[in-house]
């Protein structure tokens with residue numbers, strides 16, 4: 001089995017051709033369905049931003065401007081300083097709580113890469129009005145989020161495409177690339193192929209985090 005998986009990628013199309021009886025030219029010319037995506041369509045979907053900065057738009061923004069935009073567009077839910085209103089998510093603080101029973105996971109305490117902050121805010125926020133921020137506004141908000149998390153301490157700090165990757169988040173080193181081969185936590189590498197155990201015992205459950213307040217203003221509950 002393992003040997004099969006290690007065969008070069010070309011094996012897969014070849015096997016497909018053999019199994020389905022399609023000729024090579026039919027595959028090469030397409031399957032006769034759909035059409036080629038236009039470059040505009042690809043660009044509209046290809047908007048994620050990588051930790052190495054790939055995908056970042058041109059632009060820049062300062063902490064000061066970010067504070068204004070945040071107050072106008074974000075603070076109603078996340079609080080003026082990212083402290084969170086009611087049970088809307090907290091975006092700042094929580095440093096040194098990761099080993100607590102109830103860690104406070106924020107950008108400053110938990111998130112590994114600044115690119116995730118930019119990417120998430122850019123695509124998902126403000127909640128219910130996503131896609132309405134300009135690149136400069138997202139740079140400014142990201143700079144402000146660095147400021148409220150004590151990662152930069154100068155209100156005049158300007159975040160831009162040029163200096164973006166020079167900023168590292170404190171928890172980056174606690175994340176690692178998991179290729180299942182040499183991962184420190186995933187140790188059971190031999191998949192069971194026969195006489196495998198039949199019973200499954202649930203040893204723990206993920207906590208249900210309901211961060212959205214109810215309509216009457218009551219906080220949604222965190223259930224263990």
Ligand code: HEC
Nearest residue numbers: 073074076077088089091105106121125126127141211212
């Ligand atoms: C109407 C309330 C609301 C507004 C306004 C809002 N957010 Fe959010 N935000 C949320 C909710 C709800 C979530 C959690 C969404 C989820 O988990 O799917 C969230 C999640 C986040 C997160 C991820 C938190 C985490 O640790 O998982 C960030 C970062 C964030 N918002 C930033 C912003 C920024 C920046 C703005 C302003 C541009 C903004 N939000 C405006 C409600 C809001």
